[in-house]
Amino acid sequence: MGHRIGATYTNPMKSCDLSLRAHFARTFIGVVITFPLLIIFAFGAPESNSALLDSGKKLVSDVKCEACHASKRGGDGSSMYSRQDRRVTTIRQLSTQVGRCNNELNLGLFPDDEAAIAAYLNAKHYKFKD
Numbered sequence: 001m002g003h004r005i006g007a008t009y010t011n012p013m014k015s016c017d018l019s020l021r022a023h024f025a026r027t028f029i030g031v032v033i034t035f036p037l038l039i040i041f042a043f044g045a046p047e048s049n050s051a052l053l054d055s056g057k058k059l060v061s062d063v064k065c066e067a068c069h070a071s072k073r074g075g076d077g078s079s080m081y082s083r084q085d086r087r088v089t090t091i092r093q094l095s096t097q098v099g100r101c102n103n104e105l106n107l108g109l110f111p112d113d114e115a116a117i118a119a120y121l122n123a124k125h126y127k128f129k130d
Contacts, residue, residue, distance in 0.1 A: 026103070049119075056120025063107050065117070081125035091128045094118050 060066065066077030073079045088094045095118045102109045109117070122128055 052116050052119050053123055055113075056116035056118070057124075059109070059113055059117050060120060063105075063109070065101070068101075068105070078125070081121065088126065091118070091122060091126075094122055094126060094128065 066080075069077035069080035071077075073083070088097050095114065098114045098118045098121070101107070102114055
């Protein structure tokens with residue numbers, strides 16, 4: 001069956017394409033943000049590490065990370081970090097997850113804030129080496 005002259009064609013996959021593009025854009029932005037965070041973790045100056053961790057601790061309290069986790073997991077919320085079926089198994093995944101929480105909850109954190117939170121959570125709970 002051919003197309004009629006003057007007929008317009010509507011792509012039935014158009015809404016799917018937009019969804020895939022949005023997913024790709026979020027993934028790309030996550031990677032772009034995560035790479036500098038990895039550099040900060042790997043090469044951060046020792047004297048600035050204490051300030052970074054203090055900032056992360058304050059931010060975790062200010063944006064109520066553990067209160068949100070407590071509503072999902074119960075207890076004081078810290079079980080989110082130590083559960084057996086944890087999703088986060090590397091520093092990169094930790095940075096990505098902090099960014100995901102920021103985006104999904106519209107916290108308005110800057111990339112430096114996300115890096116501070118991830119550094120604090122790693123130091124306190126995860127203890128990833130690299």
